[in-house]
Amino acid sequence: MNYKSNLLKKINNKSAVIGIIGLGYVGLPLALTFAEKGFKVIGFDIDENKIPILNSGKSYIKHISSSRIKLARRSSGGYQVSRNKFEATFDFSRLTSCDCILICVPTPLNDKHEPDISFVENSAKSVAEYLRPGQLIVLESSTYPGTTEEILLPLFNKKLSPLGGDKEGAGTLFFLAFSPEREDPGNKKYNTSTIPKLVGGYTPNCLKVSCALYNQAIKHVIPVSSCKVAESAKLLENIYRSVNIALVNELKIVFDKMGIDVWDVIEAAKTKPFGFQAFYPGPGLGGHCIPIDPFYLSWKAKEFGVETKFIELAGKINTQMPYYVVQKTIELLNDKRITINGAKILILGASYKKNIDDLRESPALKLIEILKEKGAEVDYYDPYVPELPKTRKYNFKLKSIRLNQASKPCSDPDLSGEGTLMQSYDLVILATDHDIFDYKLLTANCRLIIDTRNAFERKGIKSKNIHKA
Numbered sequence: 001m002n003y004k005s006n007l008l009k010k011i012n013n014k015s016a017v018i019g020i021i022g023l024g025y026v027g028l029p030l031a032l033t034f035a036e037k038g039f040k041v042i043g044f045d046i047d048e049n050k051i052p053i054l055n056s057g058k059s060y061i062k063h064i065s066s067s068r069i070k071l072a073r074r075s076s077g078g079y080q081v082s083r084n085k086f087e088a089t090f091d092f093s094r095l096t097s098c099d100c101i102l103i104c105v106p107t108p109l110n111d112k113h114e115p116d117i118s119f120v121e122n123s124a125k126s127v128a129e130y131l132r133p134g135q136l137i138v139l140e141s142s143t144y145p146g147t148t149e150e151i152l153l154p155l156f157n158k159k160l161s162p163l164g165g166d167k168e169g170a171g172t173l174f175f176l177a178f179s180p181e182r183e184d185p186g187n188k189k190y191n192t193s194t195i196p197k198l199v200g201g202y203t204p205n206c207l208k209v210s211c212a213l214y215n216q217a218i219k220h221v222i223p224v225s226s227c228k229v230a231e232s233a234k235l236l237e238n239i240y241r242s243v244n245i246a247l248v249n250e251l252k253i254v255f256d257k258m259g260i261d262v263w264d265v266i267e268a269a270k271t272k273p274f275g276f277q278a279f280y281p282g283p284g285l286g287g288h289c290i291p292i293d294p295f296y297l298s299w300k301a302k303e304f305g306v307e308t309k310f311i312e313l314a315g316k317i318n319t320q321m322p323y324y325v326v327q328k329t330i331e332l333l334n335d336k337r338i339t340i341n342g343a344k345i346l347i348l349g350a351s352y353k354k355n356i357d358d359l360r361e362s363p364a365l366k367l368i369e370i371l372k373e374k375g376a377e378v379d380y381y382d383p384y385v386p387e388l389p390k391t392r393k394y395n396f397k398l399k400s401i402r403l404n405q406a407s408k409p410c411s412d413p414d415l416s417g418e419g420t421l422m423q424s425y426d427l428v429i430l431a432t433d434h435d436i437f438d439y440k441l442l443t444a445n446c447r448l449i450i451d452t453r454n455a456f457e458r459k460g461i462k463s464k465n466i467h468k469a
Contacts, residue, residue: 003134003173004205010099011212014038018213019098021123023050023088025288025358026140026181027104028064033192035072035086037217042098043088054088062357062384063186095130100213103127104140104181108292108392115144115296121151128155136175136209138199142234142293144300148178148227153202171203177210178227180234186356196220200230238293239311244279245290246314249321252281261468263454283431283452283469284321284363286352291318291361322366325452326374328469329427332448338426341375346425348442349432350382350400357384364431365394372396379425383436422446430455 010016016039020031023045035041045051053060057070072086095101105119120141127137137156139148153168153176160169170176179199184190197218201207207223214221224230252262262281270278285291294315298308330340352362359365364380365388371378379401380388387399403422422428422445430437433455440461442449449456449466456466 001134004175004209007099007134007136007175007209008212011209011216014216016099016213017042017097019044019095019101020104021045021101021126022104022106022119022141023047023054024104024106025061025185025360026183027102028054028059028061029183029192030102030104030140030181031086032064032068032072033217039085039216041072041086042094043086044092044095045088045090048090051088051090054086061185063355092126093130095127096132098135100136100138101127102138102140102179106288107141107143107296108288109295113295114299117143117147117151120147124152124155127152128159131156131159131174133160133169133173136177136206136213138177138179138210138213140179140181142180142238142289142296143231144296145228145231145235146300147231148176148200149202152176171205175206175209176202176227177206178230179210179214180230182234182237185358186353193217194219196222198222198224198230198233200224200227202227232297235293235297238289239297239314241279242285242290242294242318243310243314244277245281245285246317248279248281250317253324256468263457263468280454282321282363283325283429284366285318286360286362286364287358288360291315322363322370325367325429325450325469326370328467329371329429329450330374332450332467333427336426336448340371342377343375343426344377344424345371345379346401346422346428346446347378347380348382348428348430348437349434350380350385350388351432351434354432354434355384355436359385359388359391362432365391365396367429367431368396368398369394382432382434384434 018034018039018041020027020041021044023031023043027043031041031043050060054069057066057073059066059069073084103123105123107120108116110116120143137152139152153170156174156176157168160173177199179197182195197214199207199210199214199221201210211221211223248262255262255265266278266280269276294311298311301308333340333343347364347367350362350364351358352360368378368380380398381403382400385400388396427448427450428446429450431452433453439456439459443456443461443463443466447465450469451466452469454468
């Protein structure tokens with residue numbers, strides 16, 4: 001049987017069944033995108049709590065609407081031509097019914113700051129267990145160069161070796177590729193279908209089949225020469241950002257000592273129409289990509305006897321930023337003759353960036369940890385994050401408070417009504433600059449504010465009680 005021709009035919013007429021392993025911030029929007037294009041999509045996840053939520057047409061991620069899931073489950077391309085285009089399951093034996101399998105699982109760091117690829121390994125083992133000839137498998141998880149060929153390929157070759165003899169099956173019996181996810185949660189300008197898609201195949205046949213699949217759902221698919229190039233490109237994208245953010249974070253500290261506002265400096269520098277791209281400082285790095293991905297390359301580089309000085313230095317600078325914010329907090333409280341031990345502090349915003357509910361690697365969580373260690377009484381307020389769940393690193397058992405003020409109404413419903421008075425806090429730290437916050441109201445009612453995002457001034461608000469860090 002010509003497996004390539006058969007699979008290409010299924011992809012082109014949209015009869016191919018697509019399996020997505022991992023229904024998180026990457027896998028869920030990808031699954032919905034393919035379902036919206038008319039493909040039957042089966043989503044797989046080890047978190048059994050997600051399955052009934054998704055199958056009832058509801059979303060557990062704020063920036064992905066429940067209406068989108070309901071529509072994907074009942075329609076094709078917006079037309080009522082078929083039902084159940086998307087369903088979720090934790091039964092991995094159903095992988096046998098999938099023609100294309102896309103792996104979108106987490107790739108965190110362990111306690112030693114080394115890659116933890118256990119989710120990729122376990123997913124690959126599940127795929128290998130149910131692998132059949134003619135399937136396409138694509139890894140989308142950010143990882144070190146060589147992962148696709150070193151971990152997935154041997155497992156799949158071993159499973160199908162009785163059919164392929166001593167030869168590799170990739171490109172003939174099955175198809176293997178790497179295509180890095182480029183999701184940006186909450187981005188209103190770009191979404192899954194409009195972000196250009198890099199694809200690296202293990203063989204020319206693998207590349208042709210995987211590009212054919214993504215061309216059905218993504219507007220701009222870019223083939224590259226190998227899986228390793230695609231893996232490396234994703235790391236370069238995030239290392240570039242990590243290094244440049246570290247630079248402005250370091251300059252923020254230097255300029256602060258000189259009495260210079262780094263935000264004013266950046267605004268001045270970016271008037272140059274060439275040779276400069278603006279990056280902005282903050283309380284630390286968040287999200288799954290920038291704080292983590294660079295260390296996958298630095299770890300792999302050690303295997304080749306190479307020291308990645310830029311990557312490691314950038315990582316050190318960025319991870320120190322929450323401590324810098326806390327130090328500024330201590331100094332401001334000292335000016336008011338208040339000790340950090342026993343001070344009442346409010347963190348505004350828990351997610352790693354504005355207008356989403358994504359807590360992954362959020363610097364706000366590190367701020368809470370450091371402040372609590374120093375004896376502060378810490379609350380947080382975030383309308384996108386009602387409570388802080390237990391994670392690998394943290395278990396604060398905190399719920400978002402409601403804030404109260406006695407003056408005028410505001411756009412944020414949680415800043416009015418019964419709740420904790422803003423004035424009761426010794427200091428407020430803006431960690432995440434959600435648009436829903438009423439910045440004028442906060443300025444009028446909070447004693448001391450540390451703005452880590454320059455959010456107040458960007459909105460034209462200046463006040464003696466607002467300090468940058």
